[in-house]
Amino acid sequence: MEHYSAYTMDKLLRPEGFECSCGKHHVASRLRKVIIGEKAVLQLPAALRELTDGMPLIVSDENTEKAAGVLVKQTLQNAGIAYEDYILRGEIVEPDELRLGQLMMAYSGKCSCIIAVGSGVISDICKVFARMAGIRQITVGTAPSMDGYASTCASMLIGGLKTSLYVQTPDVIIADTDILKNAPMRMIQAGLGDMITKFISLPEWKMANMLHDEYWCEETSQLVARSAEMCFEAAPKLKDRDPEAIRLLIEGLILSGIGVSFVGVSGPASGGEHYVSHIWDMQNMEHHRKLELHGIQTGVNTLVMLKMYAHMKQLTPDAEKAKAFAADFDRKKWEKDLRRLFGAGAQKALENEEKAGKHDPAKHAKQLERIMGCWDELLGMIQNMPSAEEAAALWGQTGAPTTHTAIGFTDEQLTDAFAMSPEIRDRYVGTRLCWDLGWIEEAKGWILE
Numbered sequence: 001m002e003h004y005s006a007y008t009m010d011k012l013l014r015p016e017g018f019e020c021s022c023g024k025h026h027v028a029s030r031l032r033k034v035i036i037g038e039k040a041v042l043q044l045p046a047a048l049r050e051l052t053d054g055m056p057l058i059v060s061d062e063n064t065e066k067a068a069g070v071l072v073k074q075t076l077q078n079a080g081i082a083y084e085d086y087i088l089r090g091e092i093v094e095p096d097e098l099r100l101g102q103l104m105m106a107y108s109g110k111c112s113c114i115i116a117v118g119s120g121v122i123s124d125i126c127k128v129f130a131r132m133a134g135i136r137q138i139t140v141g142t143a144p145s146m147d148g149y150a151s152t153c154a155s156m157l158i159g160g161l162k163t164s165l166y167v168q169t170p171d172v173i174i175a176d177t178d179i180l181k182n183a184p185m186r187m188i189q190a191g192l193g194d195m196i197t198k199f200i201s202l203p204e205w206k207m208a209n210m211l212h213d214e215y216w217c218e219e220t221s222q223l224v225a226r227s228a229e230m231c232f233e234a235a236p237k238l239k240d241r242d243p244e245a246i247r248l249l250i251e252g253l254i255l256s257g258i259g260v261s262f263v264g265v266s267g268p269a270s271g272g273e274h275y276v277s278h279i280w281d282m283q284n285m286e287h288h289r290k291l292e293l294h295g296i297q298t299g300v301n302t303l304v305m306l307k308m309y310a311h312m313k314q315l316t317p318d319a320e321k322a323k324a325f326a327a328d329f330d331r332k333k334w335e336k337d338l339r340r341l342f343g344a345g346a347q348k349a350l351e352n353e354e355k356a357g358k359h360d361p362a363k364h365a366k367q368l369e370r371i372m373g374c375w376d377e378l379l380g381m382i383q384n385m386p387s388a389e390e391a392a393a394l395w396g397q398t399g400a401p402t403t404h405t406a407i408g409f410t411d412e413q414l415t416d417a418f419a420m421s422p423e424i425r426d427r428y429v430g431t432r433l434c435w436d437l438g439w440i441e442e443a444k445g446w447i448l449e
C-alpha cells in the first residue's frame, strides 16, 4: 500500500488514484490540475484548451467580477477565445434554487466548460450546474476563505435547509495569489478559521469510527492534518497579505478538499463545530438575515468545542448518571426545541432521529457501554487537542473575531445550537458523546466561561 499523505499536489491528482489500507480506492474525482501562484490566471487559456475546444461560460457575482472576472475575460480575449458570461446580480448571493435557476435560464446551451470565478458560493453553484449540463469546470478562486474548492461536495440551500450535495470536483482549479492576497481580510481570516476546525474534525472522525462503526481512513486523516499544518504555518503573515503565506493557505485549503474527495464523506474536514455553524445558518435564513462567513462561524465553534473537551477530560464518566439523564429525556420538549431552532430543517432532523434512535434508552445503554469500554483511548485523543486559548492565539494572529458575541450571536443562540448539534445528522460527534455521558446541560456553562 502506498503512503500518499505526504505526496505533492500533482501526484495526489493522478487519474489512476490510490489503493488504500482502508479498503477503498481513492481518486480526487475529476480534478486533474491545480495551478497556484502569481499570475496563475495567465495559464487559464492553455488549461482550458487542454480540456475542450468549445466555448466557456464565465460565471461571477458583482464582487468577484471586479476581483477577477474582468481579468479572466481580458485573458481569454487576448488568447482569441470567445466566451459567454453571466453575472449573478445583487449584494447577497446564496447557493440556492433561485440562483441556480437564474443561471440555467440564462444559459444558451452552447458551452462545453463553465468557468466559476469566485469562492464558496459561486464555485458550489457551478459544481451543480456543471453536473446538470454535463460540461467541464474550471474554478478561478477569488478568496482563500474555505476548504471546499477541491471537494466533491457542494454546500447548497435547498428549501432553506443547508444540504451537502455530492457532485464532482472541478477539472481545474486556478489560485492566483495576486488575486487571492487582495481578498477582503475577513475572508482570509475565514480561510484559517475553516482549517482550525481540523483540531476537532480529525479526532471526531476517528471517534465516530471507534464508537459508531463509521468509515475512517488513517492515510486521508494524515493528509488533512498535513493540509492544516500548512495553513497554520501561514498564520503569522496572513495579516500582512504576504504572498507566500497566502500561497500556503490556499494550498492547504485545496489539499483538505482533496482529502474529502478521496473519501467521499466530509468527516475529515467537519465535525460538531460545523454542525453548530449549520444551525446558525438555518436560523439566519429563516429570519432573512445575511449569513456570516462559513469559516468565521466554524472557527469560533472550534474554540467552543475545545472548551467542552477541556472540561470533559477532567471528569470521570458515571454510567448511572448518564443512564438517569437519558431516562429523563423529554421527547415533547426536545421536538419543540428542534422545531424552534431548525425551522424548515426540523422535519428532516426528526426523520433522522426516527431511524437513528439516539435517544432510545436501550440504544443509549449500549452506546454508553462502548464509550466506557474505550474511555482511556478517547481520553488520550482529547488530551492531544490544543487548548481553546492556544487555538484562539493561532487564529487570532489574523485579527479574526474569536467569540460568538463578536460575530453577533447571543449566549443563548450558542448554547441552543451547541446542545442541538448532534441532531443535524446521524454522525457521531463530540456533542453527542457529551449528551450520551449525561453532561450536555452542564456543558452549556463550560462553553460560556
Ligand SMILES: [Zn+2]
Pocket: 020, 021, 022, 023, 024, 026, 217, 218, 219, 220
Ligand atoms: Zn483510505
Ligand SMILES: [Zn+2]
Pocket: 146, 147, 194, 269, 270, 274, 294, 298
Ligand atoms: Zn468548512
